[in-house]
Amino acid sequence: MSNQILKYAEANINITPEVNKLLDSLPLYDFYKKFDNEFKNSISSHKKCSVCGLSLTMITEESRKLNNLCKKVCYILLNFKDMEKLIQRLTNDKCCAYMSTWLFNHITNIPNFNLKSDDFYSAINIISQNELSKIKNCTLENYKINKSVFNNDQILYEFLEIYKKIEEKLTSTDDSSKNIYCKHIKQIFSHYHRIKNICATDDSCSKYKELLKFKEKFKELNIINLICEKCDFKKSTCKHGSTVEDDVPCLSSQKYGFLFLIFGDDPEHIINVLFNVTIISAPILALFLILFKFTPFGKTLKKLKQEGRKNGRQKKEENIQDYMKNYAAYVDSAMKNRVHLTYHNTNM
Structure with missing residues (x-):
């Protein structure tokens, strides 16, 4: 499982092959793939990257890993030949933003990275401002947040990026996979409310840069009405006493069947429950049959x-x-x- 999909699993969001295909089509993920390939082949001993050693001493294991990461990223910034093509397609600012998220994904894999993150970014941004850097006028951002917060924020960002394509799927005459995208919308909306409820208790919502953007986008009536119409959803009361006034609403199914009242409005959950009951019941019935006959x-x-x-x-x-x-x-x-x-x- 890739690191990008792993963050969805950690947030209890199930990614189907169809949704994964949409994510893979994002310019962001295409950028990540190209940089990952370049990262594997990069050299960590380039002479122009000595600034990494000056800023990051080799005293601890974390420092050594950060120093090595700094040198490999330095090599990419100064030698990545395909960068110009990416900039032409995405703009320099977009490439700089993608480079920031890609780099933070890597640095958060190093234990206790935050202890030396200021020194790391100081060295990296000296290199990014070098006239030989393939990305111009780019200051790579030190988000200064933990990996969980970063991943949760990125999930919202990525949904904002792919929503236009999801909307096209919902309004298409071919509705064979409509339920898959509807379920993904509902999962992301629930994810938004989980983040909002958690960060509201410790005043950390400001760390989530995409939270406000998501709210402004999906509180719009025309968007919500379209989602409710195409997915057979209705706006409902949120858990934990959240209000839907001037905010993203919670969504629930319009269906009121007996099973939906008992197990909720997720068809897969209902099927899983019935399947598990069948699995449990079968051995019991077999045992009674054996007792009765033999x-x-x-x-x-x-x-x-x-x-x-x-x-x-x-x-x-x-x-x-x-x-x-x-x-x-x-x-x-x-x-x-x-x-x-x-x-x-x-x-x-």
């Missing part, structure tokens, strides 16, 4: 059942016999009365 306990139950049937048949036969006797007595009595009346009528 053990003394089962034989006893079978004997009692047969006796019950036998007694039932006997009781039924006795009831029929009693009924026939009573009916015969009734007929006999009726015949005697008729003979008696006939005899008296004759003598009169």
Whole structure:
């Protein structure tokens, strides 16, 4: 699993192949792939990158890793031949922003990176301002946040980047995969509210740069109404007492079937629950079958059942016999009365 998809898994967001394809088509991910390939082939001993050693001493393991990362990034900045093509396609500012997120993804893989991050970025930005740098006028950003905050913020950013394509899928006449994109929208909206509820408690919402952008985008009525219409969603009350006024609404299904009331509005969750119940029930039923057919306990139950049937048949036969006797007595009595009346009528 790639680092980019791993962050979704850590946020409990399931990425389907269809959504993953959209993410792969992002200029951001294309940029990451090109830089990752260049990073693998970069040299960490280039003479023009000595500034890394001056800023980052080799005393600790973290410092050595940061020093090595600094030199490899330096080599890319000064020697990446395809950078000009990327800049022509994305603009210099976009490449600088993508370079910042790509670099921060790498630095957060080093334990305790934050202890030396200022020294690291000081060295890197001396290099990025060099006249030989392939990215011009670019100051690579030190986000100064932990990896979890950064990943959660990037998820919002990436959704903002791919939403236009998702909207095209929703409004397309081919709706075979519509539910997949609707589910992804609902997951991202829930992710937004989780972030907002957590950061509101410790006043750290300012660390999430994409939070406000996401809010401004998806509180617009025309966008929300389109999502609700195409996905059969409705705006609903958020958990944790969040209000939807002047904010991104929470979404729930319009369906009110019995299973939806019990298990929620996620069809996959309902299927998983029923499947798990079936898996649990099957061995229990098999055990009862074995007990009934192949053990003394089962034989006893079978004997009692047969006796019950036998007694039932006997009781039924006795009831029929009693009924026939009573009916015969009734007929006999009726015949005697008729003979008696006939005899008296004759003598009169």
